[in-house]
Amino acid sequence: MNRFMEIANNCAKNGMNSNEGGPFGAVIIDKDGNIIASGNNTVIKNGDPTEHAEMNVIREACKKLGTYDLSGCTLYTSCEPCPMCLSAIIWANIKDVFYACTREDAGNIGFRDDMIYEYLKGNKKDIINLKQIDRDDCKDLFKEYKNNGKTIY
Numbered sequence: 001m002n003r004f005m006e007i008a009n010n011c012a013k014n015g016m017n018s019n020e021g022g023p024f025g026a027v028i029i030d031k032d033g034n035i036i037a038s039g040n041n042t043v044i045k046n047g048d049p050t051e052h053a054e055m056n057v058i059r060e061a062c063k064k065l066g067t068y069d070l071s072g073c074t075l076y077t078s079c080e081p082c083p084m085c086l087s088a089i090i091w092a093n094i095k096d097v098f099y100a101c102t103r104e105d106a107g108n109i110g111f112r113d114d115m116i117y118e119y120l121k122g123n124k125k126d127i128i129n130l131k132q133i134d135r136d137d138c139k140d141l142f143k144e145y146k147n148n149g150k151t152i153y
Contacts, residue, residue, distance in 0.1 A: 011078075077100075081097065
């Protein structure tokens with residue numbers, strides 16, 4: 001087993017066995033193979049649906065490195081990232097991701113990743129009522145941001 005995947009798997013096991021969250025763990029390494037962050041899902045422990053293993057290690061790595069840009073880092077995760085985690089990985093500029101179990105494996109034990117993937121494909125529109133309002137009133141902030149030369153990506 002890959003040594004970083006083994007760490008991710010052990011994080012998943014420890015988190016699951018201590019009832020912190022589902023069976024998910026992750027590790028972020030730098031370009032030299034040094035571990036920057038490792039952790040597990042803590043959704044149950046902290047009552048926060050965003051505390052997936054990938055999200056937790058991205059947050060930790062960003063704090064340690066003092067940046068939101070994790071370019072050059074690699075993520076190992078015990079399961080294929082859900083859409084939320086996948087988005088965070090992309091926003092963090094992590095290009096290389098290795099995963100073990102699939103989203104189908106997660107679905108087989110009760111996780112709903114496929115429902116969200118279906119929504120993103122344009123199906124399952126009944127899972128959320130998403131409506132745009134007051135765009136003109138809020139759009140000025142976007143212009144101000146751009147005019148002040150602020151860009152982060």
